[in-house]
Amino acid sequence: MKHENNLLNNFFYPKSVAIVGASADPKKSGNALVKNYLDYGFKGEIYPINPKADEILGLKAYSSIRTVLRDIDLVVFAVPAKVVVKVIEDCASKNVKAVVVHSFGFAESGPEGKGYQDRLVAVARESNIKVVGPNCQGVMCVDSKLPWSRRSTFxxxxxxxxxxxxxxxxxxxxxxxxxxxxxxxxxxxxxxxxxxxxxxxxxxxxxxxxxxxxxxxxxxxxxxxxxxxxxxxxxxxxxxxxxxxxxxxxxxxxxxxxxxxxxxxxxxxxxxxxxxxxxxxxxSLDDGLDYLVAFENLWFGDKQIQGYRVGIVSGPGGPGVAAADAMVESGLSVPPIAEASKQRLKEAIPGATAANPMDMGDFSLVGKLKEEGPYSSMSRIMSEDQNIDILVVIGPGEFNPEGFRDELYNIKRFCEKPLIVIWPSAGGNVETCKKELREADFALFDTQERGARALGAVKRYDSLRSRIKREVEGA
Amino acid sequence: MPDMEMINALMNKVIKSDREILYPSESDAVLDYYKIPQPKWMTTGNNVEQAVQAAEQIGFPIALKLISPDILHKSDAGCVKLDLNNSPEVEHACHDILEKAAHAHKTPRIEGFLIQEMVKEGHEVIIGLAQDVTFGMIIVFGLGGIFVEILKDVAIRKVPITPADAMDMIEEIKGYKILKGARGKVVANIDLLKDMLLKVSQMGMEQKQITELDFNPVFVDSHRALVADSRIILKG
CATH class of the missing domain: 3.40.50.261 (Succinyl-CoA synthetase domains)
Known part of the structure; x- marks a missing residue:
């Protein structure tokens, strides 16, 4: 079956939506629902259904589903349960393909509500209508500008x-x-x-x-x-x-x-x-958010992951060691760097620690961060090392956050391997820079442990996926 | 060799007789059908003399167990005697078990005795099946004794499992290093364990009447994996 033919597609890309319980009264939720469709710019026809109104928010209102003379792909319900079970009959006769029932008062509320829900399901099954809900906040689709109910920002x-x-x-x-x-x-x-x-x-x-x-x-x-x-x-x-x-x-x-x-x-x-x-x-929810950042910006990042040997680059030594601990604990490896890389680093930054994790040695260099500064030198050497698959850059405390941000933009330009930024700092300009980096799709984490756990999750997925792929394709 | 028809008939007979747990001879047929190996064993009626004869026939040392549908946790009730080395020990153990059974249950139905070759070598592992409310039949693997009961060190999957799933299950438990021979212990034959997991998974797919199954313990060393005790429970 082609994806567009999946019945569930009607929940996200309906050409027309009827809103049962639409209201002209700005104090009612049925009004906010229609307003959401207009404000978000829904790319389809909107049919407000209300037996007592002629017009709602500038749209022609209809007394019932039956009086809409065009096809309706999706019907959204914001009316009491006992009304839903009546109107679903209209949906069946109108050949509606999908309905979203926001209303509560169904199975979650007791035996009477359970009766309504059973009735709703029976009619829907018989008429091949797919139902989302009841007792839910519905569906959102950013492509088609289909808004979620009971929210005002999209x-x-x-x-x-x-x-x-x-x-x-x-x-x-x-x-x-x-x-x-x-x-x-x-x-x-x-x-x-x-x-x-x-x-x-x-x-x-x-x-x-x-x-x-x-x-x-x-x-x-x-x-x-x-x-x-x-x-x-x-x-x-x-x-x-x-x-x-x-x-x-x-x-x-x-x-x-x-x-x-x-x-x-x-x-x-x-x-x-x-x-x-x-x-x-x-x-935890924190893990969930971190994992999303890692999958979006690393797994689907612009550089393909070739392995899970990480090379850590830090200003001060301590945070780099903490990152190495966290990486190993999350199942990643932090291998020694090649002799040639050590030589290159000694020439570039004489006082630096030529190892993995790598640090500047002289921390006053952080004051000199600029587009092609010490972070760039270290990152260049680390990312070009043959033992390293992923570059991890640890941000400085509070000095010169703009300098660090600029170095990161530079590193991202030349680095041919996936890049993770861990910036264990907060406040003032650091926050501003972090926001900017997140918008520029950096895989950015606040602490070593969170970054390491997220990368560990990507590694786990990678290995599970390879195995399941072999089995699914072999079957 | 038992065939599928015979296994189905056996299961239906048990369900019709209002009994949930399989008797040793019935479990034996099921295990045979799935080619799951067990130590040598025999059953007798409630007759001490016969039990002693059976023990002599199998060869010492032996393990002695009560057969009774009324006593589920036989070890806890004192109705299992291990490592019996001669006929007088067996005779004495039979009397003791009957006495213990009378304490464990008001009027226990005594079907007889199970006499089994005593297997002591190797590691004890548990393999089981259970019905999960969300996923249906699940398969469980762990090291026997405290590892499963206290530390909950188990690997769980939904059936059917693939060979790679079976390997993952074995490697996943913390006790894996022990199976691999840590601290001078015998090295367990991982292929035989894998094979047994796959057979139990297949059993879970085919025998829909099973609600719980415990192979506990399974003894495994470098060249064999034997189910020393099995408990198969059907839907009531």
Missing amino acids: PEQAGHVSVISQSGGGGGSFVNLADVRGIKFSKIVTIGNECDASVMDFIQYFGDDPQTRTLFLFLEGFRDGERILDVVRPASVNMPIIAYKTGRTAVGAKAAASHTGSFAGSIEVYDGVFKQTGIIRAE
Whole structure:
């Protein structure tokens, strides 16, 4: 099946959207929803549905789905559950392909809501309508300028990271945090009650989506975990999948008659199955953000990763040693440099430490950072060393951050190997420079440990991917 | 050799008889079908004399176990005796086990005794299957004893596993170095372990009635891997 023909495509690239519960009253959420489509500049037709209004925010309003005489690809619901189950019948007769149900009051609320949800699913299945939700924040697509509900800011520039979140709030705050780290998104879907389209369905969709190259899961659990080997193994050959799993401590502890049985339902099962399918688990949200930076800027960076031997370059000695420790602890190697490199360094900076990690020796040189300064000299020698695959540059404390930034731009121009910047400093001009570097797609981390863990995650993915690729292609 | 039809019939019979756990002779047929090796063993009825004869036939030392559907944790109940070296020891152990069984359960059904060749060499590992609420049938591997029970040092995958998955599972546990012969211990035959993991995975795929399975312990040394005790539990 071609990707464009995947039914889930209608959630992201609908040619027309009907908004059920659209309102002319600026105080109502149904008004903000329509306004979001207009403000974001949605590239398609918008049909506000409201039996009592003629016009909403300058758009012609329709009394019902049935009175819209054109095709409707996507219907968005912001009305109570008991109204949703009536209007879904109209959607069926109008041949609608996809619906997003923001409304709550379904299965999460009790038996009555469960009845509404069952009704919704029954009609949708019968009419081949895909449903996202209910009880969710919906879908966002930066390409088609399809806005997320209940938010007022949307990314302008499309990127290549897509997100599946079961929690609307959790997904939302994650996107804000990632935005500050310079991550650019393609698509975001919040699943809510997952009554129809599942996390697994969307993993499959994103695995074939040409715009998505990295997938982030804000995951509570899988509803259809039985499918994971068939769906996720091929998907993770196509894209790195990072999962932040919540509910780790709510172990399904049941009395088991065997030792093996006592492990069922535990987080260890997720860990094992993630390894089996190539999913990289982020143990914390911080890790998740760092991993995204590493995948976006290193795995998909402009220089291909050829190996995982790192060469560390630092101003002062201590932070370089700390970086070496962190790298080794994360499964990377920090090999000695070649004799020739040592000679070159002695000629370039006589007092420098000619080893890996490499440092300036005389720290007053930091005052002399400029476009082709000491960091550039050391980086040139380190990155040209045959024992080194990845260059790691450690930023100085507080002196001359602009000088360091300029050196980094220079290093990025000549360095033919992947580059990681670790800048364990903060405040004032350092922050300004960091922001600028993040926007320029540097793989930038605040501490040695975070940078090392992120690079370790890339290495893990690389090796899992090679193995799964062999098996998937061999099968 | 048992065939698939026979295994299915056996499983159905157990389920119909309202029993969840397989008897040793039934487990034996399942293991045979999957070509999973075990130490030499025999079963007898609830008859001490027969148990002694069986022990003599297998050759000492032997292990002696009670067969009873009412006592699941046989070792904990004192219904397993290891390393018995002669006939009087076996006779004494039989009486002792019957006494212990009476303490463990009000009215235990006593099916008889299992007499097994005593395997002491090599490492003890655990291989098992279980039903996970999210992923369905999972396979578990770990080193026996405290490693699994206290340290939770296990590798888990969803079935079916590939040969590379099996290798990953073995290498993943912290105890891997011990299997490789750390501190002068015998070097475990990793290929045989891999092979057994793949067979258990296949069993997990084919025998949908199994809800839990424990091979504990499996003894492995440089040239053999034997399932010394198996517990196969079906859906109730």
